[in-house]
Amino acid sequence: MxxxxSICRNFLCGASSDYKNPPNINWDICCMTKDEGGLGIKEAKIWNKALLGKYVWWLANKKDHFWVRWVNHVYMKDTSWTDYMASSDCSWSLKKIVLIMSIFKQAYVSNNWLNSSKEYSVKAGYDWLRGPQPKVEWSYVCWNHLNLxxxxxxxxxxxxxxxxxxxRLLRMGCPIDPVCSTCCQAPETHSHLxxxxxxxIECFKLLHCRQHICLRVQELVHWFSxxxxxxxxxxxxxxxxxxxxxxxxxxxxxxxKMNAVVRRPEVLVSQILHDMKARVLALNNAPPLPRDQAWFQNL
Known part of the structure; x- marks a missing residue:
């Protein structure tokens, strides 16, 4: 696991299964859902436990599977699944499933997975193992389906x-000029960028003018909600x-930074609007509403 x-992390950072670059963001954050600020990647070890939890649920409910009947007849016999301890002659896989039993004992009761009205799912088990996580406000903006x-x-x-x-590069020890290479007026930080x-500022000003809105970029997330x-x-x-x-x-x-060339803001904004209009037409099967059509024509 x-x-x-490791392969997933390396591919995300360097487009290869081999280690090339250190990750920019902690892997635990990448494995959070998009609503929680992550990428929605499954953490392999937790996902594997959730998959094994399905076998435990089968044993606990005595599902009508050949494998369940075989384990009950040969190993568990009349022992309750909550009290069963793996014997020395058990297979390696069954010993791993028994270890998972101790983890899921409380979960099956608290989530009513032992009732016939509510079945265990691997997704529900994975979410339970991860535990509740706080949501981020900017997920809708970041993962808007119109985004590339x-x-x-x-x-x-x-x-x-x-x-x-x-x-950040200076804090890592890189000997570089801290001044922003775009405006050459102030040190480059995330906030400055x-x-x-x-x-x-000029790019956003032109964009807001073309879209007929009055908005500070810092308030974009609040504006959406x-x-x-x-x-x-x-x-x-x-x-x-x-x-x-x-x-x-x-x-x-x-x-x-590389070529000492900066394109004009009006050219950039026009290109962005042109590309986004084309994307809207490509993704929307139904024609836009008349109100939307008039708005797009005035951009």
Whole structure:
């Protein structure tokens, strides 16, 4: 299981099963659900225990399976599943299942999985093993279905403040200039990159002007949860455009660092709006509402 986790972690960080780069974000966070601030990746060790929990549930309910009848007849006999201890002549797999029994004893009772009205599921067992986790407010913005996967991933790293900005690289001991390579006016931090950089401010100002909204970027998450005036499609489109700007700010920052070239904000915003319009038309099977069509034409 550790090897499976290692392969998944290495592939996420370096697109290879071999170790290349240290991860930007802790693997435990990656294995949280998207609502909790993670990527929704299954943690292999916990998932394996949840799968074995299905066998325990079969034994506890004496399901009509050949394997269950065989274990009850040869090993458990008349012993209750809660009191059974694996004997020395048991197979390796049965010993592992017996170990899982001690973990799930309380869960089967507290979740009513022993009642015929509620069956055990691997997903429910996995969630129980993980325990309750707090939700994050920005998950809807980050994982909006109109977002491109690459823009969502960069936005996810930005929300966790794990992009390798110059201030972080300096803390790691890299001898680099701390000044932002895009505006060349202030030290580069996560906050400066999106909220304070003159280039970023101009990009968001142009975007808001084209979309006819009055919004501070810092209030985007709160705006999504409180404002009701735009239609659902318009809100998703506005959110996807903001996430795309964050992605392009990071990409342009890298281009300025490597090539000393920064594209004009109006060109960038026009490209983002054009690409997002094309994505809306590609993903929506039904034509937009007349209100949405008029709004898109005025962008």
């Amino acid at each position: 550790n090897r499976i986790n 996967p690459k823009t969502s991933f960069i936005c996810w790293e930005f929300m966790h403040k794990r992009l390798p900005t110059r201030d 999106v909220y304070e950089c003159a280039y970023a 409180t404002v009701r005036r735009p239609t659902k499609l318009q809100k998703r489109f506005i959110g996807a455009c903001h996430v795309a700007v964050i992605y392009w700010l990071w990409r342009i920052r890298n281009e300025a």
